[in-house]
Amino acid sequence: MRSTIIAGNWKMYKTLEETRSFLEAFSQRLRSVPRHVGVVVCPPYTSLALAGEMLRGSSVGLGAQDMSEHDEGAYTGEVSWKMLASVGCGYVILGHSERRQYHGESDEQVNRKSTTALDHGLRPILCVGETLEEREAGTTADVVAGQVRGVLRGLSAESMARVVIAYEPVWAIGTGRNATPEQAQEVHALIRSLVAELYDERIAGQLTIQYGGSVKPDNAAGLLGQEDIDGALVGGACLKVDSFVQILETAGKKGELPQ
Numbered sequence: 479m480r481s482t483i484i485a486g487n488w489k490m491y492k493t494l495e496e497t498r499s500f501l502e503a504f505s506q507r508l509r510s511v512p513r514h515v516g517v518v519v520c521p522p523y524t525s526l527a528l529a530g531e532m533l534r535g536s537s538v539g540l541g542a543q544d545m546s547e548h549d550e551g552a553y554t555g556e557v558s559w560k561m562l563a564s565v566g567c568g569y570v571i572l573g574h575s576e577r578r579q580y581h582g583e584s585d586e587q588v589n590r591k592s593t594t595a596l597d598h599g600l601r602p603i604l605c606v607g608e609t610l611e612e613r614e615a616g617t618t619a620d621v622v623a624g625q626v627r628g629v630l631r632g633l634s635a636e637s638m639a640r641v642v643i644a645y646e647p648v649w650a651i652g653t654g655r656n657a658t659p660e661q662a663q664e665v666h667a668l669i670r671s672l673v674a675e676l677y678d679e680r681i682a683g684q685l686t687i688q689y690g691g692s693v694k695p696d697n698a699a700g701l702l703g704q705e706d707i708d709g710a711l712v713g714g715a716c717l718k719v720d721s722f723v724q725i726l727e728t729a730g731k732k733g734e735l736p737q
């Protein structure tokens with residue numbers, strides 16, 4: 479009823495040559511990944527054009543890790559939707575916690591970027607998640623609900639069909655410490671019920687909600703087995719062909735995984 483999507487966020491890894499050799503090896507391994515699993519790779523800007531060329535005609539989607547809210551102009555260092563579309567991007571990660579943390583991105587900004595992306599045919603992967611202090615203070619539900627409301631503000635019901643939400647507890651990103659399947663499921667269910675409240679049950683039921691934060695081949699089954707976990711946003715484990723493919727294969731068995 480809703481699609482399973484696994485996205486690999488390369489972050490600031492891989493030169494052009496490394497991109498080429500990764501994608502060559504990766505393409506060879508795709509046969510073992512069931513067709514119903516949506517696969518997206520999100521290399522750094524410098525590798526997007528090459529990746530776009532190498533992936534043309536394949537089932538693998540291409541995403542950027544961020545994007546300007548503006549169409550064009552005097553914005554040094556920024557990259558526009560038009561530039562991303564021109565190299566074959568269909569997705570863009572927005573509001574990643576590393577953007578929020580190191581570049582001060584707010585929900586309002588992420589919301590404006592989402593509007594720009596959706597207006598121009600890019601599917602945003604909108605990231606939300608609490609910090610360790612917030613979890614320990616017992617405010618996870620409020621924090622995540624506030625972020626979801628903030629980033630979705632004003633988005634039409636129609637455009638929600640193209641939105642992906644990624645729940646990424648900040649304390650689990652790059653730390654090797656993943657949320658337990660139960661912890662993640664609890665927040666995913668909360669996000670889905672909030673979306674049902676903001677839109678309707680149908681839209682909420684069809685929304686792909688990814689989990690992110692130290693997803694690895696050995697914990698993917700537990701997480702993806704949860705009812706409301708529809709995919710993953712993978713950092714570290716997407717940089718090696720083997721571990722990324724193992725996660726994709728696990729996602730292919732989603733319906734059969736023990737809950």
Ligand code: PGA
Nearest residue numbers: 651652691692712713714
């Ligand atoms: P990680 O990163 O898998 O390395 O924890 C996930 C992310 O930041 O999207």
